[in-house]
Amino acid sequence: MAINLYDYAHTAADRGWGSGWPRCSGGSDLATVTADRSGTRVSVRKGLSVLVDTLLDWTERPDGGNYLLKPGQCGGYNCRPIAGTRTPSNHSWAVAVDLNWNDNPYTSTGRHTIPTQVAAVWKHYGFAWGGDYKGARKDWMHFEFMGTPADAVEKSRLALTHLAAPGGAQPSPPAGGALARGSSGPVVAAMQARLNRDYPAYSTLTVDGAFGAATEAVVREFQRRAGLAEDGVAGPATLAALHLA
Numbered sequence: 001m002a003i004n005l006y007d008y009a010h011t012a013a014d015r016g017w018g019s020g021w022p023r024c025s026g027g028s029d030l031a032t033v034t035a036d037r038s039g040t041r042v043s044v045r046k047g048l049s050v051l052v053d054t055l056l057d058w059t060e061r062p063d064g065g066n067y068l069l070k071p072g073q074c075g076g077y078n079c080r081p082i083a084g085t086r087t088p089s090n091h092s093w094a095v096a097v098d099l100n101w102n103d104n105p106y107t108s109t110g111r112h113t114i115p116t117q118v119a120a121v122w123k124h125y126g127f128a129w130g131g132d133y134k135g136a137r138k139d140w141m142h143f144e145f146m147g148t149p150a151d152a153v154e155k156s157r158l159a160l161t162h163l164a165a166p167g168g169a170q171p172s173p174p175a176g177g178a179l180a181r182g183s184s185g186p187v188v189a190a191m192q193a194r195l196n197r198d199y200p201a202y203s204t205l206t207v208d209g210a211f212g213a214a215t216e217a218v219v220r221e222f223q224r225r226a227g228l229a230e231d232g233v234a235g236p237a238t239l240a241a242l243h244l245a
C-alpha cells in the first residue's frame, strides 16, 4: 500500500510497530547503524536498519546528498513522550531519526541546513519530514517512517537498488566470496530482499543484513527447489540463480 506521509492521525502502533512510550516494546528490537563518512551512529528498529543505514550513507556521500552528519547531534530511539505532552514520540518506537539538531532546531524561524535533495530522498523512501509540519514551528531535524514493517522491507529493497552504490548499481557480492551463517552487510540484505520479493511463498525474512538461522533455512529451501547443492551457503551458483552475481 502507498505510504501517506501526512497521516498523523495514525501512530506507529497502528502501523504494526508495537507499543511506544511508556511501554517501548521496540527497545528490545534495536540495531545501531553508522553513517559511513562521519561515523555518526543512531539506533533504530531492526526492520528499518537497512533503510536508515542506506539513507544515512547516501545523505553524506558527495555524489548523494553531500550533507555531513555530526556525531553527537543525531539520534534515533528514545523512550519518551513528545516534549511537554503525554503523547508518545515516534522516537519511542525507534522509527524516527533526528539529523544535526543544533543546526536544525524545532523552531518557527525557518533556520535549518537540511538540503532540498536530502529531504526529498528521505520522503521518497517513506519518511515524513518535520520541516513539512503545518504549524508555525517546524521540526527541521526530524524524519519519521510512515509505513508498516512490510513497507520497510520494500523500501529497503528499493534503496539498496537505487541508492546503495554510486551510480545506483546493485551491491555486488565479494568476488569469489560466499555468503553463509555469520555473514553480514548490504549484500546479505540485498539477498534477503531478493528472496522475499521473488519467493514470498517461503521467504518472509527480516531484511537486516544479518545471515542467521532463518536466512540459512530460506537459502536451503531455495537451493532445494532450484536443484542446487543444498548446503545453506550462498556461493556463486546460488547467487547467480538469484540474479545477484
Ligand SMILES: [Zn+2]
Residues within 6 Å of the ligand: 091, 096, 097, 098, 139, 141, 142, 143
Ligand atoms: Zn525527532
